[in-house]
Amino acid sequence: MEVEVKLRLPNADSYHRVTTLLSPFHVITHRQHNLFFDGAGSELSSRRAILRLRFYGDDERCVVSLKAKAVLVDGVSRVEEDEEDLDPKIGRDCVDEPGKLGLVESRIMGRVKEEFGVVGENGFVGLGGFRNVRNVYDWKGLKLEVDETHFDFGTLFEIECESSDPEEAKRILEEFLKENGIDYSYSVASKFAIFRAGKLP
Secondary structure (H helix, E strand, C coil), rough: EEEEEEEEECCCCHHHHHHHHHHHHHEEEEEEEEEEEEEEECCCCCHHEEEEEEEEECCEEEEEEEEEEEEEEECCCEEEEEEECCCCCHHHHHCCCCCCCCCCCHHHHHHHHHHHCCCCCCEEEEEEEEEEEEEEEECCCCCEEEEEEEECCCCCCCEEECCCCHHHHHHHHHHHHHHHCCCCECCCCCCCCHHHHCCCC
């Protein structure tokens, strides 16, 4: 179970103020391309699951993820997540021809076939996706991910923090934002849900 605090920043100004304040604690910046897939008969989405391929940079890394049963309440997200690395070239082939996902030999793809019944070359459909710039910071014992997410219909700014004690992480983050006069709100939808809705919340 992945548990994360998710706080939305209202605009680019707030985002730049946060990243400037956190700059001494910057660890790495990831440029991500997230692409999503479902079964041709909605076998995954009908059971609140989704398959994602995430490419990093110039395809130096690809991670396949299976996410299920996401719940987001008061800025705290809980989701069942399983992920593993996939050869980026195989990943790109699957983006071009989603049916090739059915031929991929991997633990997660085995789960998709066994648990959700998505099989064969005609079993998968691509849903599209979005790009994300993720700045990672090591701050006050927390790993903060500050995202600038580019959808076709707009840009979302968000702070994420995975934590075993999300209420305490949220308290520390809210205190930091309030002290610095930075507006924020609790995220009300996952990036995938926003992408599927076709508009910013």
